[in-house]
Each structure stands twice: as C-alpha cells, then as structure tokens.
Amino acid sequence: EVQLVESGGGLVQPGRSLRLSCAASGFTFDDYAMHWVRQAPGKGLEWVSGISWNSGSIGYADSVKGRFTISRDNAKNSLYLQMNSLRAEDTALYYCAKSSVPSSSEPTFDYWGQGTLVTVSS
C-alpha cells in the first residue's frame, strides 16, 4: 500500500524558515517524480514544486521561486521542502504527491498524503 506521510508543519513567524518532510513507502521511490501541492484555507490547489526521479529536473511555481527548495533522498525514501523567507500568503496545507512517471513535468499525481499545515503569522 502506497503511503505518503508529511511532517514539519507548524506556526512560524513571517521571514522565518521551515522544512517539510514526506516519508514514502509502498512503492519504489526512486522510480517516480514527486511534488508538493498546497491549499490555502478555503481555497483551491496550487502546485508548489516538483522533482524528477533522480533530482535532475526541478520546477517551482513563480510564487515560491527563489524562496523554496525541493530535494529528495532516495536512500531514505524521503522528499523535502525547505521554505525560507516565509510570508503570510504561504499559509496552507502542504501535500506531498507522487507522480505516475519519473518526469517532474507530467501532471498526473496518483497518490497524495494527508498534508501538513503551515501557518505563517506573527
């Protein structure tokens, strides 16, 4: 059974940093691209970042480019999102999502975690 478990969310002040993690199990992690998708309270889904199976291709939404860094550790079956210079508008539930293919530009996300909540507030 595929499982994606996010962690690392919490309350953080504007301008500070936070690192999210996603622990994956139930599939061959290094065969697939992985993504972060967020959802602000009462709002729609927003793609944040994606990383290919071998970290060779990475993409970011314009809203987080230069502030967030995605990475993965295939030996640990883990995905990460380093979030710096956080803003109030980054407040959201952050989902880890598995791609159906190795490429990070393919938009089919076949499994999702339950999300970790990030609240940016003073």
Add this chain to the structure above:
Amino acid sequence: SSELTQDPAVSVALGQTVRITCQGDSLRSYYASWYQQKPGQAPVLVIYGKNNRPSGIPDRFSGSSSGNTASLTITGAQAEDEADYYCNSRDSSGNHGVVFGGGTKLTVL
C-alpha cells in the same frame, strides 16, 4: 505561467449527466488530469491521459478533450460524487511546472 479556467460551481440532479470543463492554452498540447476532493480529505485522481481511470474509480467518470478545453463527464451522478473537482496540466510556459485549475464545486441535487 499558463492558466486553467474552471466554472466555480455546477449542479446536477441525482442520476443525470454532468460535464465539468477546464480551459487553457496548455490543453492544446497536453492532456489534463482530474482530481476529486471531498471536505477534509486529500485529492483523489479520477481521470488522466486521454481517458484513463485509476483502479477503483467508477466507470461513470470519463474524460475528453477538444482544442483548448478538457472535460470531465459523470454519467449518472451519485450523491457521493458531490465534491470539488480540479483539473491540472503541464505548464506550457516552459518552466518544467504544473498548473491547476481553480476548481469546480459539484452539487448533486
């Protein structure tokens, strides 16, 4: 980045057919995927590619595409289909990214 546009809300009578649409320039080149999200739950993939359903998704869900518009059709809508539906696709602007539509709230009457 490119954009995908969805109607904010659609309603359908129980047992009838409903089509939810997604418009965007990227859809001229790439297929959309569709996700169902119920309150308090993570999204679930329901349609991907030309018209593919993951295992466990009922065959009343189908997908199609024409020009810059992708459509999700539910034939014989059930009460449990009431949910938010999102499309997504490759971002055609070349940033190796993905873009989501704003979502459609489906009400089953």
